Amino acid sequence: MSPREEVDVPSGRPAAIPTPAPGDPRLARLSLNQWTTRHLGVAEAVDGCARSGIPAIGLWRQQVAEHGLAEAAKLVRDAGLHVSSLCRGGFLTAAGAAALDDNRRAIDEAATLGADCLVLVVGGLPEGSRDLAGARARVAEAVGELVPYALAAGVRLALEPLHPMYCADRAVLSTLGQAVDLASRWPSEAVGVVVDTFHVWWDPEVIAQIARAGERIASFQVCDFLVPLPADVLLGRGMMGDGVIGFRPLREAVEAAGYTGFTEVEIFNADVWAADPGEVIATLVRRYVTEVL
């Protein structure tokens, strides 16, 4: 197929550039977050990365469990893929011992996979509660309980601030500054932060807070912010270039802060999920080059 015939998904817009081929140096820091191609198992996603020249993958626990942990670890290793993150632990605000136990299992899985970090979505307000300060204190306490285990396993926890619209039901960690404040209680190798463009792009402090985060940046995730949001606001994440985010200043700030890891494309979007996964991967490779680099 000539580049002229390639079409981006899900927008249907003509491709702006030919899809970079495997080995193209521009792809050296690109990672596919597995949830972008949600319906692919680990083997298919790994194959998609290998065939497209994407050198890293962000894995999700349920797909890893379906494939088998040891087999998944071997598969990505044999394919020469780097594991840029494991998604995800957290949900600590309603946590009893069971939630902490599940996070310890997630830490073990991240260690087995050799993941750069375990992403933590910290959880929202406990059911029926309006005690936001209390929920935030509980998160700090629970992270503190996990740190020794993570340090012993050699796994870095990555605190992910989520967009404030998810404060009540997903994550009481709402800004990068708040995440850095919290992470700073522990050694940098134990607790870092995630910079996800969707969650932080609006923040008047974001550039300053990325600089402040510095070596705490454990993961950089990109996707666009769609306007209007869909009815399910969890699925408002779009292909880079389909929304309102200017990516370059954010990527440059993350690099200037010293981050040398991968840039993970993580898109939750019903139309992306309905599209052909091969076309999704080709589109994100092109858009990464034209919108993010």
Next chain:
Amino acid sequence: MSPREEVDVPSGRPAAIPTPAPGDPRLARLSLNQWTTRHLGVAEAVDGCARSGIPAIGLWRQQVAEHGLAEAAKLVRDAGLHVSSLCRGGFLTAAGAAALDDNRRAIDEAATLGADCLVLVVGGLPEGSRDLAGARARVAEAVGELVPYALAAGVRLALEPLHPMYCADRAVLSTLGQAVDLASRWPSEAVGVVVDTFHVWWDPEVIAQIARAGERIASFQVCDFLVPLPADVLLGRGMMGDGVIGFRPLREAVEAAGYTGFTEVEIFNADVWAADPGEVIATLVRRYVTEVL
């Protein structure tokens, strides 16, 4: 009707307390934002306040225009109502001269009505733009152009930070801290800020920024944050007590900062708008007492 028989709207929950009667000192600082009873004209809304013992009203420009500006001013004055705000000016990011002219007219209207402030919703990204920093700079410039006119008219502009989910399409002013930073360029009597619980409740810095805002607080608006959000996220505002916000710490912080104005109940919600306006007013009076005071 005995208190026992009263039912809150739109929740259908039994009333927790009898509706306070007109003259009840607990209502001394309550204000009805007209958009809460969106389908009422100025005369009906003023009548609703008078009959319920609500001493202030936040008016909207279109309803005022429909009633007639001079007549509306006389009506609220004759009813002994205070005008806690006029909603709204702004939308400055795509502004040419027309937008500034419209804001000057809004300033004139606020002066005629004797409103405590003119609420400004500053506008989102210009169509097709991703230059968030540029849009924010444009807001600062446009407010600066309006300040001399507002000072001459004796009208206080009130910058309203909106929830970050509206950053792209409604207001690039996203946090109270950012609003205070901006307002501080001009005299406090010219430019203040709005503290609206829906927009700021999630902010880890909100209590500190309310304290910092101090005499800049020109308006305090309350409504709840509903979870899950409805398909139209603009309508995610709920009756106090129907969502996730703990109001008391916010009200106490606003008072501790020196604010002595009214507390406006401003609810955008399809179910509230579909309910009987008299029941809406009775419910908000009760909920104000049980949830906010």
